[in-house]
Amino acid sequence: MMPNFYGKEIASRLLIGTALYPSPQMLCDAVKASGSRIVTVSVRREAARGRTGQQFWDLIKELDVLVLPNTAGCKSVKEAVTTAQMARELFDTNWIKLEVIANDDTLQPDLFGLVEAARILNEEGFKVFPYTTEDLGAAERLVAGGCEILMPWGAPIGSGQGLANPLALKTMRAYFPETPLVVDAGIGAPSHAALSMEMGYDAVLLNTAIAKAGDPVKMGKAFAKAIEAGRLAYESGLMEPRDMASPSTPVAGTPFFKIDSAS
């Protein structure tokens, strides 16, 4: 069964960012190759007489995908709320990837601001996709404030470090069995995406790993395959790891077998 985000069934478990590609054509080709059905976008200042936004918007419309605007770079509740409101008008969607950033070096979420901004935006009819950490207390408050999806970070944005705290991510999955969970940020390789899927996450959101690949189109395909494999593995039921060896070949009937009586 595919994930459902705010009542919309999503045909791909890969959400993909639109920034940092070598060219607009490469962006389009990579998104198509990845099979992604949701792309993230932003709002930025327009110069006098500028038409850069229109050109970019025309490109995105051609992709025929769902658009998830972000509030990237916002450092206060007020900035995030106003940015979300501007994005809703520009992109004609009430979906918002809510980022309230605490620190420039780590780009980690300001959880206090995030919870407050999410509450305000949910009350205004937005469908909030909060970029958060694995903190369960903050997550509970986000859900109580109306968020029907949570997007914990894998690692700092753009770091490509993968899942920095797999135990906490596993705990979060167990704690929120029904809430759609998306690993957002820090994914650097298809194996990181596969691991997220094996842990039962509903989707992953990434940008740099594909955009900055030597061949973004091939990398888009690589992520699609990794995500499919990881999800199939999760649905199949992974074996429990153990500390000691356990023979897979039958022991009964082993030639020259004798009971070890050393102890």
Place this chain on the structure above:
Amino acid sequence: MKIVVNGETRSTRAKTLAELCTALELADAKIATALNGDFVPADAREARLLAENDRIEIVTPRQGG
């Protein structure tokens, strides 16, 4: 009158936010606006009067992660 548009100080004769957008040749561009930190919907720009030292943000779709 001096105002700040997208972080830059400018002189303008525009009386409303809509007039300012026209003066900047952005009236028909794909933009959204905020005045002193508050969102101003497209259909409210006409009625929104500008004052000295107002801070205006004019934004447009852009790539994002």
